[in-house]
Amino acid sequence: MNFVFRRDELLVEETSSVLPDQALCERIGLALQPIWSTPDSPCRTVHVDPALEAPEGYAFKKLRSLFGVLDDERMALAGRAYQIAEWARTHRFCGACGTPTERVAHEFCLRCPACGFSAYPRISPAMMVLIRKGDSILLARHTTTATSRYTALAGFVEPGESIEETVHREVYEEVGLKVGNLQYFGSQPWPFPHSLMVAFTADYVSGDIRVQEDEIADARWFGPGDPMPDIAPRISIAGWLIRANLPMGWTAP
Numbered sequence: 001m002n003f004v005f006r007r008d009e010l011l012v013e014e015t016s017s018v019l020p021d022q023a024l025c026e027r028i029g030l031a032l033q034p035i036w037s038t039p040d041s042p043c044r045t046v047h048v049d050p051a052l053e054a055p056e057g058y059a060f061k062k063l064r065s066l067f068g069v070l071d072d073e074r075m076a077l078a079g080r081a082y083q084i085a086e087w088a089r090t091h092r093f094c095g096a097c098g099t100p101t102e103r104v105a106h107e108f109c110l111r112c113p114a115c116g117f118s119a120y121p122r123i124s125p126a127m128m129v130l131i132r133k134g135d136s137i138l139l140a141r142h143t144t145t146a147t148s149r150y151t152a153l154a155g156f157v158e159p160g161e162s163i164e165e166t167v168h169r170e171v172y173e174e175v176g177l178k179v180g181n182l183q184y185f186g187s188q189p190w191p192f193p194h195s196l197m198v199a200f201t202a203d204y205v206s207g208d209i210r211v212q213e214d215e216i217a218d219a220r221w222f223g224p225g226d227p228m229p230d231i232a233p234r235i236s237i238a239g240w241l242i243r244a245n246l247p248m249g250w251t252a253p
Contacts, residue, residue: 001074002032003045003081006052008193009060010078017069020058028055033088035081037107045081047089064192067235075235079191084108086193087121095119122194127166128154130241131179133204136223137245139231140175143217150222150229151238154197163198171202175219176210179203185244188237199241224248 002025004011011020025032030048034041054060063082067075087108094101094112101110101119110119130152131138139150155170157163164182171179179202187198211219222229224247231252232238243252 001043001077002030003035003043003078003085004030004032005045005047005063005082005085006060007050008063008082010063010066010082011054011058011060012066014054014057014059017061017066019074020055024055024058028052033084035077035084043077043081045085047085067233076189079189082191083121083123083194087119091119124195125157125163126154126190126195126197127157127163127170128152128197128199128238128241129167129171129179129182130185130199130201130245131171131177131204132201132245133221134223135247136221137242137247138175138177138204138209138219139222139229139242140211140219141217143213143215148230149232150218151232152199152241153219154238156195167200167202172207174212174216175207177207178205180205185241186237190236197237199237201241201245222247224250228252 002020002022004020004025012018030046032044032046035043035045063078066078070078091101091110093099094115094117096117097112097115099112099114102113104111108121111117140153141148141150153171153174155166157166167182168179171177181203183201185199185201187196190197209219228250231242234240234243246252
């Protein structure tokens with residue numbers, strides 16, 4: 001499988017969303033690299049110039065828009081391929097001295113031949129937490145998203161923090177609450193652009209909702225008898241987390 005990216009868009013056949021074959025990639029002069037450390041990997045990727053037009057019959061489509069179009073296996077591979085292609089694009093030169101980097105054999109490492117600085121694919125851990133208060137759950141709508149969906153709270157781990165410390169800090173910053181009884185729920189790689197989402201549930205301890213206005217448009221408790229808002233889809237760990245903790249009487253597609 002060949003994954004060809006233009007920024008955050010993936011090249012696919014316009015009507016069927018089939019990935020381009022090797023013959024097409026060779027015809028337009030693409031030098032793809034494996035997405036696994038073995039050179040004979042059948043899955044390859046490349047990041048192309050933003051000015052490149054899609055070949056006839058093909059289109060560059062936003063990777064996010066292909067959730068539910070590509071099957072789960074191909075979507076997971078596309079997410080990995082995007083991160084590898086983005087790493088290669090953004091580390092062509094040493095971040096310490098500016099010398100062109102060289103690929104190290106048998107691992108994903110770009111090393112500077114002048115000063116020895118090594119660059120590996122970036123992974124940014126982030127927490128997600130669903131807060132429970134009796135029969136209710138806390139859902140929030142973020143200011144930075146284009147949709148009106150409600151979801152769990154989330155935030156990136158900062159230097160020197162454990163992921164549990166991140167949960168407590170982000171919850172207090174975003175909604176002004178104290179929580180306890182953190183329970184691990186699951187994790188999901190999220191290639192937008194290079195996150196690893198680690199999800200928890202937590203119990204409300206104290207405080208009144210006070211939203212961080214530059215981050216949260218709205219946050220509220222939802223419980224039995226409340227109308228169900230539009231929530232995160234099943235393709236994301238947020239969707240799994242919320243559906244595993246739905247208030248009594250709620251059913252979600």
